Amino acid sequence: MQAVPASLVILGGGVVAVEMAVAYTDLGSAVTVLVRGDRVLPRAEPFAAQEVADGLRELGVDLRLGRQATAVHRDADGVHLVLDDASEVHATELLVATGRKPRTVDLGLETVGLVPGASVVVDDALQVTAVADGWLFAVGDVTGRTATTHQGKYDARVAGDVIAARFRADPAAAGERAAVEARAGAERSAGPWSRYRASADAGAVPQVVVSRPEVAWVGLTEAEARRRGHDVRTVRYATGSVAGAFVAADGYVGTAQLVLDDVAGTVLGATFTGQDAAELVHAATIAVAAAVPIDRLWHAVPAYPTVSEVWLRLLEAAGC
The missing domain is CATH 3.50.50.60 (FAD/NAD(P)-binding domain)
Incomplete structure (x- = not known):
């Protein structure tokens, strides 16, 4: 238009x-x-x-x-x-605006045995699983893992570290050789949540919708958590009731919710609505990605008067 x-x-x-x-x-x-x-x-x-x-x-x-x-x-x-x-x-x-699919029709994927027009399936090292010898990597929307700019950048950082560790010129200096071999060994033995694996793609992806009210969430929804077999408990609080909301906007309206693993005592997901809800989601992303126990989160004191005080109210509702 x-x-x-x-x-x-x-x-x-x-x-x-x-x-x-x-x-x-x-x-x-x-x-x-x-x-x-x-x-x-x-x-x-x-x-x-x-x-x-x-x-x-x-x-x-x-x-x-x-x-x-x-x-x-x-x-x-x-x-x-x-x-x-x-x-x-x-x-x-x-x-x-009925959905998107990876634009892989004109990339020549058929020359390496992949299907044009389909997602390019990768593992957590961002290596394409259907291509032998491990030389092909893919990041971003074409993988079908996530469809956000920030997560595509995250995948690119992981892929860059993996490639730098696996494919390297032989260094001349002994000191450089030791560092190169150390990186290669770390990548070979890498597990989830190392710098060589894109573990966050599976359950710690933040999403922001620029609507009114704004919406931001990360991790699993309550329904997703139950489907995955977690012992789920949710807590919810009206964000407009905290003191910082009165500073942020007149008549602030919004809701905050945590999805908790009641056995592990950790946050599986969080959703926030309201003005500037996106500014609340990064703290939740840290809590989800690091599996921080809610008993420890209770000691992360929010400044007064900020909208972040809703975290304290949520944790109080969770019994902390």
């Missing part, structure tokens, strides 16, 4: 659909969002998805859940969609 349309229909209910709905509404478009499922943000906690849906409607977005287009055509008047309930929607422009 070369200009802000007077009206816009967005197909999809994921992160891109939600963020574009907010952005174009702010720019002045009349926005309709058609979601095939029964909620937006299907990978987020249900309470967060509901808050975002409510926020979209408060912005004036025509949010229609459980609806999908069965026919689309464009004419001089714009885009016309027929929905599965026989109703029609008209708009100036249409934005399709």
Whole structure:
């Protein structure tokens, strides 16, 4: 689109659909969002998805859940969609945000036995598993592991360390030789959470949705944790009740939730909604990635008056 349309229909209910709905509404478009499922943000906690849906409607977005287009055509008047309930929607422009897939069609993957158009499967060292001799690595969206810029950079750092340790020129100096061999040995024996393995991809990936309210989460949702067999307990607190929220914004509205492993006493996941929720998620990422016991987290005292005090309230709710 070369200009802000007077009206816009967005197909999809994921992160891109939600963020574009907010952005174009702010720019002045009349926005309709058609979601095939029964909620937006299907990978987020249900309470967060509901808050975002409510926020979209408060912005004036025509949010229609459980609806999908069965026919689309464009004419001089714009885009016309027929929905599965026989109703029609008209708009100036249409934005399709129904998901992404790796763009691997034109990379020549077939020359090394890989399938063009499919994800390039890698192990935690970011080595492509289907190519012999271990010379091919992949990072970023093409792997299908994550689809965020920050996690792609993380994978690239791990891959760089692995490559530097495995593939090396023979150093001339004895001191350099010892350092090179030490790195190679460390990589060969590397386990999870070493600098040579992208362990965070499996359960410590932070995600931020620039919506209103903003949403940020990391780790496992309650449903994911239960599917993986954890003994799960959740605690939740209204973020707007802490003193720092009154400093951050008038009428601050938001929610914080921790998903706890009740046996291990650690944080499996965390979700925050509200203004600048993204600024709360890094502390949760550290707690998840390091499996910090909640009894120890209780000693990480939040400064007063900040929104981070919600951590204290959550831990108190957890019994600390």
